[in-house]
Amino acid sequence: MGSNVRKIAIIGLGQVGSSCAYSLINQSICDEILLIDRNAERAYAQALDLSHGMDFIHSRTKIYTGTYEQCGDMDIIVLCAGANPAKAGDRMEVLDSAYAIHKDMIKRIMESGFNGIFLAASNPVDVVTYMVWKMSGLPRNRVIGTGTSIDTARLKILLSEYLPIDPRSVQGYVLGEHGESQFTAWSHVTIGGKPLLDILRQHKERFAHMDLDELSRRTRDAGWEIFTRKGSTHFGIGNAIAAICRSILNDDHKIMAVSTILDGEYGYREISVGVPAILTRHGIEEVLELNLNSREMIQFDQSCGVIRKAIESLPL
Template identity: 50%
Template sequence: MKGQLRKVGILGTGFVGSSTAYSLINQGICDELLLVDIKEEKSIGESLDLTHCMDFLPSKTKIWTGTASDMGHMEIIIITAGPPPKENQTRLDTLETSANIMNDTIPKIMASGFNGIFLIATNPVDIITYHVWKLSGLPRHQVIGTGTSIDSSRLKTYLSDILHVDVHSIQGYTMGEHGDSQFAVWSHLTIGGKPFLQILAENPEKYADIDLEQIIEAVKRVGFEILKRKGTTYYGIGNALAYFTKSIFNNGHRIIPTSCILDGEYAESNICTGVPAVISRSGIKEIIELKLSAEEQELFKTSNSVLRSYMASIGY
């Protein structure tokens, strides 16, 4: 990406797309923001509402609306279009509808000359990221899914509350599917640089009530707890998308758990799944291969098997 202006397009202006737009302009991350939605009036309304924030912000963002065919000159296209899971569904149950949206829009975007970075949040995000990669024909480093970024943030937030340590002092990830088969990489989770499992072993009485399985189950289910109460989640993922976008534009080289298309990493290929990766101006700069424990390796394989079983339903 060589443009002087930081141009971002958002495909889908529902709760996630509009929350992402709000995060982007409040943080002054982009110079130009194009909003696209199948409901044109919705995108126009969001554009007007967001434009009226400018007097209260430290920097100005040009906001306008258009179609998928107008997105060719964007540097980053954020994809949020797709349905949230209904009650008693998982994210995987939204695959057919989300895939059909991509079938319709990605060819139009590519025909407009787009050669930037796709940043995808549409669920099931791992499979949709793979599908966008296949439809677009772009190199894999230019197609990024939000993966387990929000789940890893939730994990660190829970641990912050339990341990009474600032969340920024906790380093760790969940990996695999952004969904029910994800797992926490406890073997690499640190608190202020000290291995978390070592802290537990050295303080058995102090942390006797900590249940690792209970924590990861809470991480997996909290999205649905939010869904039951307010219909869907959007602030957390909206901020995560802004975080990715900022890291790309700033060439930040941040390591973020991301939906990555694997080609031999972790002995996996022809799949997109959540792993830590270095995010730079070119997209995915490097996939970080952690040395997983034997149990974690099995959990990773199981999670990827779940993803593959659903990928088959759309022809992969």
């Protein structure tokens, strides 16, 4: 990242890629955005449409279309290319197509001289993150997945409705797979710095209506609830991608639950899973190891088992 011009490429201009570009532009996160899609006409139309809103934004972002061969000087490449599952319930359903899409794509990107940071958003995102790491040969800190960042945001929204408070006053994480085996680390959820479990013990009658297992289920199923009604989720994840990019480019040291290649953390290696990590100009600066209780550690192991099984099914 030697250039002073902050450059991001987005590959895949479906709902997620387009929402990501819209968020990046409206938040003035970067100076240039390169759009790449297998449908060149769609990419051109999106670039044109997005550029027409520039007069209403306080700073200008140059947006244009191109090819993999132009990725050499990008700071971040956001990977959004992929298929939606045929029905709600299992993101692993699109694993084979994700492998086929990324195999040639990553090879061509690396041949361009790319030496920045990959940010994977395509599902199944934890497996795709691992796949991209293996295919690219980049250090683990420079291959990141959106992981459980969006699930964590959904959890905060749900909790804010029960308590009620601003969701930004909730601290905590959804961990594990961005999928059916994810779980909430309730032992680390705090409200304004106070542990949620302490609040529930001290105010049993006031919060008797709160069922933590049901809240975890609703958090897990929130994406499918949207998917079954309109066919995709894209605004929330578009903002999550933008937030990760902003933290990287601004060297924010922001902590987010992202899909990360583990190397001994939580007792695991050679696997990518959603855990809190510090995001900086170098990508993942450090993985935070939460002191999970025995139940949470069992849930973490089960989630890693699901991801590991999917990884081992690939010809990597």
